[in-house]
Amino acid sequence: MGKNYSTSRAYYEEAQQYIPGGVNSPVRAFKAVGHDPVFIARGEGAYLYDVDGNQYIDYVGSWGPLILGHRHPQVEEALRKTLEIGTSFGAPTLLETEMAKLIREIVPSIEMVRMVNSGTEATMSALRLARAYTGRDKIVKFAGCYHGHADPLLVKAGSGVLTLGIPSSPGVPNSIAQNTITAQFNDLAGMEAIFRAEGNNIAAVIVEPVPGNMGVVSPEPGFLEGLRKITKQYGALLIFDEVMTGFRVALGGAQALYNIDPDLTCLGKIIGGGLPVGAYGGKAEIMKMIAPTGPVYQAGTLSGNPLAMAAGLATLRVINTPGFYEELEKKAAFLAEGLADAAKEAGAKVYFTRVGSMLCCFFTEEKVRDFTSASTADTEAFGKFFRSMLEQGVYLAPSQFEALFVSSAHSMADLEKTIAASRIAFRAAIK
């Protein structure tokens, strides 16, 4: 007998009358997987519980922030303490300096940092700063990379827009889109050609160093190094969008993993410990151009919010302990190998990618290295796989083009249960 989703269904019906599509972010609507969204009642450790009482092993982790799982005791304690002093002051607190100091200690390329409220704000503000610093207008982004929903970045984007087939959204003026040049990830020759043609007009290259919004894609050896070299050569800035990879693929993010020194870095997700947050930072010489030290304006009523700072700091302190990433790596590798074996056993043609605790299972025989190869994935097969996993109590991101996140809250038993479920789900996917 199938799971009962009747309460979720009723809540979804009602929500659609008041909220566009019934959701406050499009990917939550499960549009690409042939299922209605489940409404969540609560989370605990590695688990989600829906309003019908179904339990799921959660691999979405609120789209990446919950590297410690739900309701980690140290994060809860920090939030409780902060609630006692108030929720927002619109004035500086010591928590903000503590956050900035800790970020700089862990990510040395970030000499100064400005807190904002979302990843979208972080990338949007970093671009404005890069344009002001270089005095140039054009930016380069990669097809399938998602940097939030600011106008200049909604061009051939990933995540929900890719899932819904609207990667270049209506509403973005041509005058803005034409300053965005799109390149292919892992194609250094293509990047060189772009710079030969437009190099002196390019303010910045913005990249997800490990793209996680067209599924997960690994940078090939030399690619990120090549971006660093070419941007330096032409006086453009290199912006690493580490909203997803920051504190995820390694403590110091992708820049530590691949030993690259970007000019600016965007952060979000994990640094808010599950509360709304974003940040952008980098070389002091560039960051000092931001108001009030410089003329580049950027502000925020709730920026540096004490609750977000407290939850983020508590999270960073837990993950900044010896052995944390080694343990996470072991779990993620175990899960990836188990899923790959299960797919093979079932005869499913899939291509697996994994960088640290970010994983993806593409339903394609092609090696996935960019947007074009990611797009060969059979999204129908993914939908069948997703529905079977959900039915068996495993909550995956409802799109082929999103990442699966392992957290420290996942036990080996959770991972084994997931692998066992996938044996059935891979068979269902190829029917």
Ligand SMILES: Cc1ncc(COP(=O)(O)O)c(C=O)c1O
């Ligand atoms: C790499 C990346 N950049 C930027 C964003 C935008 O962040 P937010 O959703 O907090 O605006 C996201 C996620 O949405 C992301 O994955």
Ligand SMILES: N[C@H](C=O)CCC(=O)O
């Ligand atoms: N892939 C997106 C962010 O990483 C998913 C979050 C969202 O857009 O709701």
